[in-house]
Amino acid sequence: MEKNVQAVTSEDLAAASEAFRAERANLVAKNAVSSKGIRAAARVPEAVAKSALGFDVEVPQGDRCDQERSGRCWMFASLNTMRFRTIKKYNLKTFELSQAYPLFWDKLEKSNWFLGNVLDTLDEPVDGRLVSFLLADPIGDGGQWDMFKSLVRKYGVCPKEAMPETACSRNTREMDSYLTRYLRGCACRLRRAHEAGVGADDLASMRREMMGEVYQLLATCLGEPPASFEVRLRDKDDKLALSGTFTPQEFFAEAVGMELDDYVSLISAPTADKPFGHAYTVSRLGNVEEDGGVRYLNLPVSELKRCAMEQLADGLPVWFGCDVAQSYLSDEGIMDTAALDVDALFGFPVEGCMDRAERLEFGESLMTHAMVLEGVRLGADGAPELWKVENSWGKDHGRNGFDTISDAWFDEYVYQVVVDKKYLTDEERHVFETEEARVLAPWDPMGSLARTR
Template structure:
């Protein structure tokens, strides 16, 4: 690992169950790390604390310089390491031959999982129809898929936080009303009825033309990349059937839990009692890497989920564990392993993106990956990011892989469908559903200030086709 996240001794050495370390565990950990007892055993800030810290600064020219520089600058700008910038060029020797475009923008919405899904799906559509500019519009967990020029964005599809807040309050109010009405003559609402009434408010906000019905025909006029005018007529179902995705499933890397087992996240934070349960095959990180390499070599873009806010230089589009010199500047050392970060809820899957290329060394090992983001063309290299292999190891949690390109033993685990309940030690994507807008500002799934919807990363495999209901 790089200097930001190198693991020497972890909290997990104190306690290995899913509940995480206790307060005595933490005190023991810091006692072993620092060679002395903590200045405060209660967590209260005392004058002794302040005196000790100031004394340390007075004895350290490095900390004095750190204080001088960082007192009036954003420390992320000041501590960006030039060596990392030089080591992470946007150059890749193994790429998907057919290029898609343009770079999409989810704007102020938590739809990263949906943009990553449609950015994968559009690859086969653009290749088949000979397009150089194409975006899919999105609605309701990818149930409807039509060209974005036919059904454009509305204000609140790209600014979802205000309406989501209203819907959440409405749903809670209706369910609370139903609970207090059980023994009164007033109307009783089940939670399903409360959700239906709430969603009706959402529908009233929308223009009917914004919702393409699965069986309603539409006509799409377009140009090929050579400027030839073309036209397509059909339903969203037929549009989907013309370029269906590969039969795929979700691989996750959660080192807290047993590998080669199937895990489930119950409803993924949804309230609906009959919501689909997502399932994931937990496996070693090397299997996720090889799944990426196989797909890129086969010409397929790769859907993946990660904790994007960690060691991320957004303006330059760098995902690199060595990008910031935090430890050197603050005279600290980070000792959490990937498993420990999950136990401490210090990391979780906050974003979904697409890998379109990988740079391999002479032995065929991955060095860095080319990442298609959905934050528009401003950050990174025109919207494209570089992710190092070390960053992949620590902060990538999920890769979606076609069955035909996955190891047979992991396909067998998935098809066995003997999923274990995640319990307290839930897969890392479960935590995304609890993100708040403020958390999203520090690396959530949307642009700064967005709401952070659950990363429903595998649901496109199951429900991308319009349902019969």
């Protein structure tokens, strides 16, 4: 097919320049944006004022947590939903579960998952889309709720004091870089061995040796995870509320007591290839090999809101995933489609050039960050107007570590919530529990991992 060449001519440029300079609004916008930046110039103060704190339903938490320079938002969000139960059960002022502990096991399990995928694709071309995808980011910091659930089921949790942060957990870049390099080298060795005729048993032996070296690298960076630890928790009145020696699994059962399998992932992807009302999984996405991958139920966003509101009303926070950078005043902690009028600033649709489905389909949007819903403000009709969010960027972010989400922003950019399956309708629950999941490609936007910092 002959290429349709249409060059940008000097006449085109002259016409565009003349049109730009003819509009006073363009000149004002140019001065504002070039001096302060796009978002600062597009900020709408009247909309910002509507995001003032004040909620009809609110679930109090402990002190703000900080993932620092790591992509562990999904871990922090998961642990924050779990620590809430510990704080409430023992009447604590605040409490924090170790985030370095699941980080160690996630890197270890992702490494094993990656090597399994390498062995499963030995006959695929190394420059093909599948192998290229697998090699691109084998052990990145990001994750999904189902992946965290698998880690807790296998390894439990521990207090932060039992496995504190290290330089490599606070800033994972170096550790990730060297582990990624090592694993790509492992992929090379396994494929070269296969090409030389090495059998499956010997390849499996190579894999076990590689995993021993992965453990060594992680232990060097993060320290070894505790097999058991001493616990002494004191309540708000300084009375001893819990003491003893626990394994991580025992501590989870005693101090958290969350029924992991009761909590399910709901997504809302209104694209033609994902009809609502069906279960989905993502090919080759996971971490703990023996626990399988992820499982979602795709529903309209109104259903995600309903379930989240019902869980909040019952006094429990809600894990959720979103595209955090969109229409976001980060310093003020405000996510609101009305708070930034970028389209008026430029004079034509930029943010408004695609709808939710089109943004997913054409690579403009996907889940990038996980946080916790802790409250909701309701209108006179009982519908949600504003959502309170616990972020994991420390107490100095937003408003004492909190963000807010307008309901309109929820409609556009929230893609996933994790709720107790009791909030599903009978039909929804039946589909989630019994339907064979439809398999999405590894690079599908619903396979994105929450990882933003």
